[in-house]
Amino acid sequence: MSASIKQIEYFLPDKVLSNEDLQQEFPDRDVAKMAKKIGVFSRHIVHETQTALDLGEAACKKLFETYDKNKIDFIVLCTQSPDYHLPTSACLLQNRLGLSEKVGAFDINQGCSGFVYSLTIAKGFISAGIANNVLLVMAETYSKHLNPKDLGNRMIFGDGASAIVVEKSESQMIGDFVLGTNGDGYENLIVPNGGMKCRYDHNAEVIIGNRNDERTANDLYMNGSEIFYFVSKQIPGVVDQTLIKNKLGQSDIDFFIFHQANEYMISFLTKKLKISKDKYYNNIDDLGNTVSSTIPIALKRCMVKGLVKKGDKIMLCGFGVGYSWASVIIEL
Known part of the structure; x- marks a missing residue:
């Protein structure tokens, strides 16, 4: 099926x-x-x-x-x-x-x-x-x-x-996936407290970050520079692997939708991969990073705007916390 x-x-x-x-x-x-x-x-x-x-x-x-x-x-x-x-x-x-x-x-x-x-x-x-x-x-x-x-x-x-x-x-509109994991980077995007290992601490110490941002171990911590390093090192190759696995070239892809992490990261990836501005979408300006919803929201908005249409081949690529990544080519 x-x-x-x-x-x-x-x-x-x-x-x-x-x-x-x-x-x-x-x-x-x-x-x-x-x-x-x-x-x-x-x-x-x-x-x-x-x-x-x-x-x-x-x-x-x-x-x-x-x-x-x-x-x-x-x-x-x-x-x-x-x-x-x-x-x-x-x-x-x-x-x-x-x-x-x-x-x-x-x-x-x-x-x-x-x-x-x-x-x-x-x-x-x-x-x-x-x-x-x-x-x-x-x-x-x-x-x-x-x-x-x-x-x-x-x-x-x-x-x-x-x-x-x-x-x-009747026809396969969701192609072959490329998935990956590197749990070595788990500490770079984490909420340390709240699970069974470290319970919520009502007296948690305040931690001052590099830019005077404050948090405790009960709050989300993100090491932005390490996350960017992971993405820049890993994701361009994931895109290439996805094309190879689906027996396609980059020119066969009508549109690319990456996880909407931030403008700087999307700009880096699209430049690194030499993807023209008319073949990718960025909708982070009025939404921010909505985590697992960034790709489906972007895809829906592209459909409404007419940026993608029936029959188009679209690469979807998510990456982040874990570290984990996942990519696929779909056809509308």
């Missing part, structure tokens, strides 16, 4: 945090200068009581306005900010959406490469005859991981969710 992406929708919380808002909070920092490099000028942020599951539910309900929810027979929900350690958010989502009890459901914790990893699961389940219509939900509220006094990360990350249906199809 073959698989294809049938439909995509996304949902963003209504609260918007602008760079002007951040400048008021941090009057001694040059927010405009920082924004020029990372390319983020506003981002959507959840309200205090709003969760990743709420965002995922809203994205699914938007999708079900034009798609029959009764066709869904499996849910894969990707998040690194779940409502609970247990139970899995996917089980709660099945109940909230009123889906059949015959629907299988589980979460994956994969971050920035999570959408492409989720596609591997959907394609695999369809190919194996386990499911026919898989609902993929990417839902993230990284803002809840951030220290209020950590300007650097607050500028980069935004919250959001996306819902994607992968269906059984």
